[in-house]
Amino acid sequence: MKFTATCPTPISDHPHVLLAHGGGGRLMQQLIDKLMRPAFDNPLLAQQHDGAVIEFVGTRLAFTTDSYVVRPLFFPGGDIGTLAVNGTINDLAMCGARPRWLSAGFIIEEGLPMEMLARVVESMRAAAKAARVEIVTGDTKVVDKGKGDGLFVNTAGIGVIEHTGAISPASVRPDDAVLVSGDLGRHGIAIMSVREGLQFESVIESDCAPLADLVLRLLDAGIEIHCLRDLTRGGLASALNEIAATARVRIEVDERAIPVREDVQGACEILGLDPLYVANEGRFVAVIPERSAADALAILREHPLGAGACRIGSVAATGEPLVTIRSRIGATRILDLLSGEQLPRIC
């Protein structure tokens, strides 16, 4: 979640910043809503999107940023470098933009092995090349030993919006279909398995991947996309809550329809995690008109990164802004935001 979401929650004051303020849950929303949004109030920030959409000389640009503080720096399926490139590409993609130019800012802790820095830089190079974006400007800072954690990477990105639609929570309509682009939970579990030293039968790799091609294919096919959100910190549950709160709609999903791989489900059970709150780095949720749902799914499934796309629910015709989930046994409950973090420093 970026400075872009809002949720009508009570503000509770904490005199100090907690780890939970960065976890993608309610505390982070409060920090953003209480502190960041009022200070930087402007029409672009008020769009409440994964990036700002800037009108410029008859065209539209998307602009976004993310700092990456993932721990450990290297994990199955990627590293902080692949994450920093793909994560910002994905924020641009969620605006329906074609990602073009990235910046890279490195905050390096004194003593980081040069070889590790070189591996991260190489990952960024490869990820940028694969996604056909250019890293055009950058900056390096070094902080004293003990005042950082190896390496933090910030990327900002500019994309070009070539379509004319309004991809935004404000475009969400009653009876829209809710799709996800594939199975959930792999990034978070890949990180946790390294941190906790867990070994599963097979290595669970992060789903970290660039999502722009998938989104652009939908747009090229004329699908009217109402809203997109990538499923990073806080996972599917948080993304749906952000959309429901901003769009002032009720979203209903069906647990049986939500794809979670068996090994990921098993790992979640061992770790005491709910896969609906676990971070993904190559998955998004799309809200589109009911009439386009089948076409959109077919287009997504043609692409390797969307092969596991599913419809998981709908926007309700009426109802207050919240997310409900129908469980495997048929009971319906509210799928709420977590208060703090389930998994700190996942991205």
Next chain:
Amino acid sequence: MKFTATCPTPISDHPHVLLAHGGGGRLMQQLIDKLMRPAFDNPLLAQQHDGAVIEFVGTRLAFTTDSYVVRPLFFPGGDIGTLAVNGTINDLAMCGARPRWLSAGFIIEEGLPMEMLARVVESMRAAAKAARVEIVTGDTKVVDKGKGDGLFVNTAGIGVIEHTGAISPASVRPDDAVLVSGDLGRHGIAIMSVREGLQFESVIESDCAPLADLVLRLLDAGIEIHCLRDLTRGGLASALNEIAATARVRIEVDERAIPVREDVQGACEILGLDPLYVANEGRFVAVIPERSAADALAILREHPLGAGACRIGSVAATGEPLVTIRSRIGATRILDLLSGEQLPRIC
């Protein structure tokens, strides 16, 4: 210095990143030239500028980024927030761009007093408002206590280039005039006085300020600016060395013409610093045609931020790429890059 400078120096391998790799000197150049530039090689990065200049639908955009890790967070004349906004504005200004949109990425150490974060955010709001830029997108991350240093802030910025000139080291010509926009060394001394607990007769405040208006006035007056560089990490000496190396020209400056306030000079002597290497956050060097030097100085001096503008030297008619300085007693010596940092974590 960003990923934008190059200098023909021998590469010395260090197995670990040193604090000096972030200091704005030769080691930082090596890190960038050896590791960053080859990986992210593309025509925009090769411009070797404070920001990338992007050609887009018949216009030009400047794009830049900087992470700010200054210690302490608050200092006379500013804080990490004013620095993060003005510093990125200044990188855009050095491309001759009108700064328009900024992103803000916060990496917060768990336990930071919320009140300190709020003060920094307020500083950013005020600095953005004063410079008529909008902070349009942002991100917050929290890292565990002991894995950060209170607060790091990244900003990236987009500016619009409204003139048609090529402000770049490649435009520098023999016999060009070299100007600075005001007195040097205040930012570095303001930081050091807090760190070292030094008290001088008067408080020396940072010169932190947005420079875009000054540059735009020169452009509006039709001054043909050949090159601009703000005098941050590594100070005037490093900026001149970057320009000389990239433009393949010899730059000659006169120490007696370089403005340094008496209290700053005194503080430098106490601290064992050379003001020519001390960071500024509201000063730049401009290389312009000899014929425009007087007009440019007059325009700069009309503005409060350029009241102390001076001509400090010239580009030589011939000579190998280096910087020479004529001292107060008339001797000429090479003004070289420092190897590492004189003042770590100054910005």
